[in-house]
Amino acid sequence: MRALLCTEFGPVSNLRVSEVPDPVPGDGEVLVRVEAAGLNYPDGLMVQGKYQVRPPLPFVPGMELAGVVEAVGKGVDAFVPGDPVMAVPGAGAFAERCVLPADQVLPRPASLPPDLAAASLLTHGTTLHALEDRARLRSGETLLVLGAGGGVGTAAVGIGKLLGAKVIAAASSAARLETCRRLGADFTVDYTTEDLRERVKFLTQGRGVDVVFDPVGGALSEAALRSTGWGGRFLVVGFAAGEIPRIPLNLALLNARSILGVYWGDWSRREPRKSADELSRIAAWICEKRLSPVVTARLGLSGVPGALEDLLARRAHGKLVVLPGGP
Ligand SMILES: NC(=O)c1ccc[n+]([C@@H]2O[C@H](COP(=O)([O-])OP(=O)(O)OC[C@H]3O[C@@H](n4cnc5c(N)ncnc54)[C@H](OP(=O)(O)O)[C@@H]3O)[C@@H](O)[C@H]2O)c1
Structure with a gap:
């Protein structure tokens, strides 16, 4: 699959779209086909090694995603392939696929488009x-x-x-x-x-x-x-x-x-139920059109480094969203 790889901490222009092996879900894990991932200011800090979380290298950045379940590992009964889902893995979202523990995955209402879901989580x-x-x-x-x-x-x-x-x-x-x-x-x-x-x-x-x-x-x-x-x-x-x-x-x-x-x-890790409830309320508000995430750009994976530069340099506006299946 294609993924945006960070091989060393440094400028966001170092990020490269690379071919990497398809991930396989282990016990208790879910494989998600990423339809959309939101860009956030902290992504730009993380790839420079300036964020409070420094993942082991190499890593795929991207904190939040929305997509569809492709496969589940042993012991997962909350999801089946085809389910629309959303999640905040913290890293790994700027890729065509992402594996994450089932307890970090939330159901996504069928009427919530993936770009709006990905733009609203974090x-x-x-x-x-x-x-x-x-x-x-x-x-x-x-x-x-x-x-x-x-x-x-x-x-x-x-x-x-x-x-x-x-x-x-x-x-x-x-x-x-x-x-x-x-x-x-x-x-x-x-x-x-x-x-x-x-x-x-x-x-x-x-x-x-x-x-x-x-x-x-x-x-x-x-x-x-x-x-x-x-x-x-x-x-x-x-x-x-x-x-x-x-x-x-x-x-x-x-x-x-x-x-x-x-x-x-950190609060979400400490209070996972309350956090999930709040994200579900937000999803419902968007479906009811009471809340409208402002998506100002939809990009392919290769557009992410430039978009992160814009975020860091105060040139971005609203939310930028990656569609990893795109160009
Ligand atoms: N505490 C948390 O749990 C939490 C969660 C998510 C994000 N954050 C933090 O919230 C901040 C904003 O994140 P975001 O994703 O919303 O970023 P963003 O979309 O880039 O928004 C940041 C805003 O800050 C203003 N700004 C002023 N000086 C800036 C500069 N030198 N460079 C860039 N922006 C500047 C800009 O508005 P004007 O140009 O209009 O001033 C910009 O629209 C980040 O520091 C992020 O780490 C914290």
């Missing part, structure tokens, strides 16, 4: 966990999303609206903010041309926001934390800007704010 899973389990976002509260035009950002705008929040989407370009408005954002801020704190103060009549969703880091984080009102919750999701901010702790004391870490991958 980003929407992270977001629902962050907003519901960590921040306890309530209907009617105000949510500020930074990097709102990116993968997790667009998910946070969509899920924030579904949970009944008033959403302020903040991003770096008119096109990204237009995407956010289409997803239902109530207000937008272009933080390259507007002062984030002043604009949030104006939009909230001085009260500040209840929750901040921050996948960006850098200088924006402190401004966003200062923009939360009494009892505000600040979600630390990622550092796409490359800089981990150092925050004066008096900002947590003032206004009785909480700074909450989000590590969806």
Whole structure:
């Protein structure tokens, strides 16, 4: 089969599409034909050896996938060949086939297309966990999303609206903010041309926001934390800007704010049932057209290195999806 191989940690341009032996499912494992796999910022970090997880070399990157069961190993009775499925293997998705333990595989509703499933697992899973389990976002509260035009950002705008929040989407370009408005954002801020704190103060009549969703880091984080009102919750999701901010702790004391870490991958391993339930809810919302993952590109395997470069260089928008059976 064809797979995108990482043979040494380094620039994403080193990744090569290669012929590798077809994987065979062992006991308790499932062989999935990958119909679609989502690209994520952490894929770009992982192939450079800069992510918290460093798989043994060589490895196939790709954290999330949707496809169809081709075969099952001994002892697997939850799936049969032909079942539509989805999964977050953490690595291995940028290939025509992927073997993974049956307990990591989730059924995919027949009406959920593979590209939308693959575009929604990691980003929407992270977001629902962050907003519901960590921040306890309530209907009617105000949510500020930074990097709102990116993968997790667009998910946070969509899920924030579904949970009944008033959403302020903040991003770096008119096109990204237009995407956010289409997803239902109530207000937008272009933080390259507007002062984030002043604009949030104006939009909230001085009260500040209840929750901040921050996948960006850098200088924006402190401004966003200062923009939360009494009892505000600040979600630390990622550092796409490359800089981990150092925050004066008096900002947590003032206004009785909480700074909450989000590590969806580890939480999912610790709480597999709850995580599976949340992914199933997300899948149902997409099927009901209450949630719309923003897929801006569908690529073949050979397009992945360039697309990861775009993600790392702030040129991507929404979600990029690989169709490994394509060109
Ligand atoms: N904690 C978790 O469990 C978890 C799970 C998934 C992802 N993450 C993290 O969340 C972050 C975003 O992931 P993603 O897949 O949504 O990425 P993405 O699609 O590239 O979105 C990141 C956004 O960050 C903004 N940004 C600002 N400076 C940037 C820079 N120098 N380079 C790239 N982007 C920059 C961009 O928006 P503007 O240009 O509009 O500012 C971009 O749209 C990553 O740090 C990732 O590791 C964390």
